[in-house]
Amino acid sequence: MRRWTKVCAGVVAAAVPAGVGGALGALAGGRSGLVAGLAAGGVPGAAFGWAVAAFEPYDLTSVRGITRYVADLTWSLPNTWLGAVLLTGNLLAGNRVVAELSRHGGTVHLAGRTLPAMNGVRYVTTVGTVVAGIAAPAATPAARALLAHERGHVLQARLFGPAYVPSVLVNYAAATVLPLWWLWHDHARYPIRSVAAYFQYGVYPHVWNEEWCYRVYGPRR
Numbered sequence: 001m002r003r004w005t006k007v008c009a010g011v012v013a014a015a016v017p018a019g020v021g022g023a024l025g026a027l028a029g030g031r032s033g034l035v036a037g038l039a040a041g042g043v044p045g046a047a048f049g050w051a052v053a054a055f056e057p058y059d060l061t062s063v064r065g066i067t068r069y070v071a072d073l074t075w076s077l078p079n080t081w082l083g084a085v086l087l088t089g090n091l092l093a094g095n096r097v098v099a100e101l102s103r104h105g106g107t108v109h110l111a112g113r114t115l116p117a118m119n120g121v122r123y124v125t126t127v128g129t130v131v132a133g134i135a136a137p138a139a140t141p142a143a144r145a146l147l148a149h150e151r152g153h154v155l156q157a158r159l160f161g162p163a164y165v166p167s168v169l170v171n172y173a174a175a176t177v178l179p180l181w182w183l184w185h186d187h188a189r190y191p192i193r194s195v196a197a198y199f200q201y202g203v204y205p206h207v208w209n210e211e212w213c214y215r216v217y218g219p220r221r
């Protein structure tokens, strides 16, 4: 893409969350709300806009790239904002963007992981368009499956927009108190004998978005 296209795409990607944040803030609380909203939208927006300009996650010469860009700044803006918050925190903590994975992938990739290991398993995190924890392009089938899985969550956010995160949270709560997944859970492979295992191998992979991505993309579990 031409330099000015990249810069414009980044400026718009920063300005949209700032503008929406400012407008919502002004509606909620007048002048002080406006300032708070501008900051809440604009600070993560600036980090996201910088990533859009510098790493070209959206190929704006293709229909697919334009569609992703428009979706992420409109219908899926709440998800994009959450991802931008994750991006901002990670950049401040010293994480770095992986250029080879981010370019034209529709996602901003961070090299380092954000979650501590759980029972020896280290999870990759995807929020909005930001994927944290894959440091290099996939070299093995398992790594390709992991990348496809995480990008599956980005697609889900784009499809379900503002309903995505609330529906996942509601499903998480429901799967905790009413474990219907117990009926189709692979008890031989993932026996549940502790509270930690109940969440890690029971609730988490059976929430609808994970059930979908593990089945469609893998990795096999």
Ligand SMILES: [Zn+2]
Pocket (backbone or CB within 6 Å): 149, 150, 153, 209, 210, 213
């Ligand atoms: Zn997942």
